[in-house]
Amino acid sequence: xxxxxxxxxxxxxxxxxxxxxxxxxxxxxxxxxxxxxxxxxxxxxxxxxxxxxxxxxxxxxxxxx
Numbered sequence: 001x002x003x004x005x006x007x008x009x010x011x012x013x014x015x016x017x018x019x020x021x022x023x024x025x026x027x028x029x030x031x032x033x034x035x036x037x038x039x040x041x042x043x044x045x046x047x048x049x050x051x052x053x054x055x056x057x058x059x060x061x062x063x064x065x
Contacts, residue, residue: 002056002060005052005055005056006049006052009048009049009052029044031044032044
């Protein structure tokens, strides 16, 4: 597993997305707005992790052929 992908994802969320939202009150991704239920917001973050995991493993498989 490539940990750098997950470091990149969470660094982007923490250091770019969160400050942007705090400064502008503009939620770039409407599914992450506080008005959405918590289970949807958590589900999106989990989906993002699953997608990164699958894409890393697909890339590793393709490059090993």
